Amino acid sequence: MKITNCNLLVLLTLVLFSLAAHAxxxxxxxxxxxxxxxxxxxxxxxxxxxxxxxxxxxxxxxxxxxxxxxxxxxxxxxxxxxxxxxxxxxxxxxxxxxxxxxxxxxxxxxxxxxxxxxxxxxxxxxxxxxxxxxxxxxxxxxxxxxxxxxxxxxxxxxxxxxxxxxxxxxxxxxxxxxxxxxxxxxxxxxxxxxxxxxxxxxxxxxxxxxxxxxxxxxxxxxxxxxxxxxxxxxxxxxEEIEEPRAANDNPTATVEDRLQRLKSLFDSGYLPKALYEDKVKQILDEI
Incomplete structure (x- = not known):
């Protein structure tokens, strides 16, 4: 989608307004x-x-x-x-x-x-x-x-x-x-x-x-x-409560369990996309 100067101005205004509201x-x-x-x-x-x-x-x-x-x-x-x-x-x-x-x-x-x-x-x-x-x-x-x-x-x-x-x-x-x-x-x-x-x-x-x-x-x-x-x-x-624990902390967990746990953390917003993809790759590399 092409972003016009007008759209960009509106976006910047909204961001600045949000920041000012909590400054x-x-x-x-x-x-x-x-x-x-x-x-x-x-x-x-x-x-x-x-x-x-x-x-x-x-x-x-x-x-x-x-x-x-x-x-x-x-x-x-x-x-x-x-x-x-x-x-x-x-x-x-x-x-x-x-x-x-x-x-x-x-x-x-x-x-x-x-x-x-x-x-x-x-x-x-x-x-x-x-x-x-x-x-x-x-x-x-x-x-x-x-x-x-x-x-x-x-x-x-x-x-x-x-x-x-x-x-x-x-x-x-x-x-x-x-x-x-x-x-x-x-x-x-x-x-x-x-x-x-x-x-x-x-x-x-x-x-x-x-x-x-x-x-x-x-x-x-x-x-x-x-x-x-x-x-x-x-x-x-x-941080100790919310930071996602490593998916392989449980040695008895199956690959499916570990991937589902990661997906749940990602869907809930606790796991950034880059970290989620990195953890998934680590698990798949072990297979």
Whole structure:
């Protein structure tokens, strides 16, 4: 397809607009379209983090954060009427490390925002899918606030629904998705979701269906490493969770199993095309 000067100008304008929209974000971590960042949010009136907010506190909050579906909704996120964890343990563990890193750098009127994707098992353990959850974390009255913007959504569908152009005419690439931002939640919005967070933990106060306030004063026993899920001295990072393991790590895996594993990682966007083709060639060369 011939690219005219007009088309090129429009493309450059869109790219520059996307970059400008996030120019003030301080990226703490990014992998493809997942990220953790610091941004200014004057409407939240957040505080600079004090030493009262600890990494075990953040870890405890993310690990125990759960939601349930509204009974009157005809839609379903999980086919489960019981409270469900927002994050898997590994994701919550890694996210706590990155979020706390951001919280420790906050100034007044700043917040930590995140967008995190992970694979979830489908119904009866089959048909797994990649879903994305976004949120905003900030501090008020020396207490932790967690706002969930999007909960376990298909970011590809959201990208297309937003009217974004797709170069290959089928699905957006990881590079295209990297410039797309889902809403991360705001205190002044009115949620219209088919789910709500639950406050099973005594220190959790449900301020709104998508907003949990971790009340440190209400928690009579200060959170400590002993009272939270155990994590290593060096917390697991997203790179350790998301970077594809070598397809031949399992010596009993067949060639077909290894190729299918690579294809799954590639289709999910975790494996760049060049690396995928290189790994496939390595496996085929062994035959």
């Amino acid at each position: 003030q974000d301080k990226i703490i971590w990014q992998h493809q379209y997942d990220y953790v960042a610091i941004k200014t949010a004057s409407q939240i009136n957040g505080e600079a983090t004090s030493n009262i907010i600890t990494q075990p506190m953040v870890l405890h909050a993310l690990t125990t954060l759960k939601y349930k579906e509204n009974n009157d909704s005809i839609f379903s996120l999980s086919r489960n009427s019981n409270p469900v964890s927002v994050f898997s343990h590994d994701t919550a563990n890694a996210l706590a490390s990155k979020v706390f890193q951001g919280l420790s750098q906050l100034s007044a009127n700043e917040v930590v925002v995140f967008s995190i994707s992970e694979k979830t098992p489908g119904y009866l353990g089959i048909d797994s899918k990649t879903v994305t959850t976004t949120g905003t974390v900030f501090v008020t009255n020396n207490s932790l606030n967690i706002l969930i913007g999007a909960l376990q959504v298909n970011i590809v569908k959201r990208y297309i629904k937003a009217g974004n152009a797709i170069q290959n005419g089928r699905v957006p690439t990881a590079a295209e998705l990297a410039h797309f931002r889902l809403a991360t939640g705001a205190p002044d919005e009115t949620p219209n979701d088919n789910w709500q967070l639950v406050n099973e933990d005594p220190s959790f106060v449900l301020k709104r269906s998508n907003w949990i306030y971790v009340n440190s004063q209400r928690n009579t026993t200060p959170l400590s490493v002993a009272s939270t899920p155990t994590y290593a001295a060096t917390p697991q990072t997203f």
